[in-house]
Amino acid sequence: MKKLVSMLMVFTLLFSFTACGNNNNAGESEKLQDSASQTEQQTTVSEQEPDSSAETSLAESNPVETETKSLVAYFSCTGNTKAVAERIAELTGADLYEIVPAEPYTDEDLNYNNNDCRANREMNDSSARPAIGSDSIDISVYDTVYIGYPIWWGTMPRIINTFLDTYDLSNKTVMPFCTSGSSGISKSVSDMKAEEPDADIRDGLRASGSSDSGINEWLSNNGLM
Template sequence: MKKLLLLLTSIAVLGFTSCGPVNDTGDIQVQTPSKTSVLSASAAEESVDTFSDSDYEYTIQDVRNLQDFLLNRPTEADLTGKPYDLTGDDRWDVFDLCLMKRIVFTEPKTSSTLVIYFSRTGNTEKIAEYLVELTDADSYVIEAAVPYSDNDIKYQTDCRANKEQNDKTVRPEIADPIESIDSYDTIFLGYPIWWGQEPRIIDTFLESYDFSDKTVIPFCTSASSGIATSEKNISELVPIGNQLAGRRFPANATKDDVKAWYETLPLKQEKSETKLLISVGDKQLTATLADNSSVQALVDLLQKGDITIDMSDYSNFEKVGELPESLPKNDEQIDTDYGDLILYQGNKFVIYYDKNSWNFTKLGHIDNITQGELKAILGEGDVTVTLSLKQ
């Protein structure tokens, strides 16, 4: 049933791409800007389960790129080498588009930031795409169930948008609403300014979800009107955990303009986790470091260059060697386990391969290794290790 639904969806998509008719044999003739070929309905159905995964992370922008390609519309992005042949049939067609949509809209979210935007003419979309690039955020496009035509936004007429903006109770319906925003902490909310305010469809979106524990950052595009009125409207419409001051951008704003604004925002920037590499002969171990002044001093020392330490075995539970200089101590009573990295007396680096209990400073722990593997790598007696940083 799932395959049938996907196939029917694919056939529906053919209606707005440059597709040919169903031929006399019941096969679907698919035409792309570069070639025409025939894909049987049974083969299309089978391809749903046979396409191969890759390390490439598809985004909404990829969906948009492929759709534009199939519609023979120009794309700003260079699509050369893009892995858009998901069915493995050496061409791009609507079946690839359907599979890509399934991946994008069902895969788990990995970002804590979401860029949400409504864009009728593309100006706000451009700013949103810059933000996605800068923040590696997920994105969601607000689209009206009844799309806005050019006539719907003609400023000096009795147009649809004019009527909506004059009635604060209007809530235009959203097509394909996002299921949930619960997994996101920070939300950028973008829109054009219509008659000095946010479009009413933005109000529809805000009233559809819980923002009480979110950081919301508005941004807008306009020819001249500012963002202040819309910011006030948003803050009064629904409870928001923390609404930061937004920014208005003109149509010709650049990525550098967006970056300059983003860097002024009082957001907690996620630090890239520094890892410690421990080389023992031809083996390389990775360790997660603790968060204390001892570790920071060690990192500062390693940023000047790698450190090689000759280590001796002690009491059949540790290897110990002297650092080139002393580090600040953060001693506490610790029950060590194999894989623990310890600072002893401020100047001795210790790798534990068994248990002990003493008063010293923990520097970190070796990742993804068993006790037997660690003992085999460290060996018996003396050993020489080299410490370095991995960002």
């Protein structure tokens, strides 16, 4: 009888452990399911709505490039306009580009006392477009383009028309400047406006030497300094 009772007790104990064990498994599998569904939810949320704080910190560490770029393009045969161009580039931090004629002008070409000199022949022909020999540039990266030239017969030399025909200046700020014996710049600016109706062509500067005062005033009047 004692043997039977102790066997019964052992059997009862074994049964209750097994039941407990099963319950624990059920609890754990519920927990796993819960956490799996949470992970799934989190994945779905993060796929649908990227963390806005992460976006903000990315934008802060990679600010959008807003710096404007300027170019000083110039043509000069005897160095006067070149000196002014270099000074403007120094003052503004602009890139410098020399418009070099494919066929250089000799002294005889520039001898305007001779009616048949090359410069005079070009200026007498409004369709003349002397070729540019310097490497071409990507003008699209510039917001402001300074264009410098000597005055020839009251206006810009025809090679400047070649430059205007070659490059698209639409929606750019254009700052014409010149050197001359005595003539002003206004005729060349109105000629340029007729050629570039979509550019924002500002009042020009006739520079005497590379004197900073005139250049500084012109730049600050145009909000460029």
